[in-house]
Amino acid sequence: NWLQLYGLDKDVLKYGNMNRTKITENGKKMSKRWASAYVVLTEDAICFYKDLKNSQHSVGLQPELSMQLSGARVESGEKLSSRKHVFLITSGSLQLLCECDSAEGAAQWRSAITDAIVRLAKP
Numbered sequence: 786n787w788l789q790l791y792g793l794d795k796d797v798l799k800y801g802n803m804n805r806t807k808i809t810e811n812g813k814k815m816s817k818r819w820a821s822a823y824v825v826l827t828e829d830a831i832c833f834y835k836d837l838k839n840s841q842h843s844v845g846l847q848p849e850l851s852m853q854l855s856g857a858r859v860e861s862g863e864k865l866s867s868r869k870h871v872f873l874i875t876s877g878s879l880q881l882l883c884e885c886d887s888a889e890g891a892a893q894w895r896s897a898i899t900d901a902i903v904r905l906a907k908p
């Protein structure tokens with residue numbers, strides 16, 4: 786199945802498509818470059834893969850970007866974009882702005898990511 790294609794050995798809590806752009810990396814402000822991504826949330830990380838709709842080459846694909854969720858934070862990103870349905874994930878020195886195609890979708894992602902962060906913080 787596709788989980789094995791991705792070499793994932795962790796439980797997948799949520800997956801789907803969204804757009805994303807880096808806001809800061811290594812604490813440095815980036816110029817925005819939105820890209821569509823296939824996103825997989827596990828218990829300790831959120832991984833952004835090249836959008837499968839735009840790629841026939843899924844086998845052995847590594848995530849383009851992955852964020853560790855331990856100590857991460859999720860908040861509204863509305864001040865950072867003219868787009869609707871956005872939220873910001875901050876993990877270490879990386880800030881990623883994510884855009885979903887509906888308010889409901891964004892709320893579901895925010896709550897799933899927040900739940901994972903809270904679980905990781907529990908002793």
Ligand code: I3P
Pocket residue numbers: 816817819865866867868
């Ligand atoms: C940016 C591009 C982004 C936009 C950004 C623009 O222009 O239009 O999509 O972000 O707005 O600067 P360019 O392509 O010339 O770099 P949003 O889509 O999130 O609004 P910003 O400067 O207000 O961040």
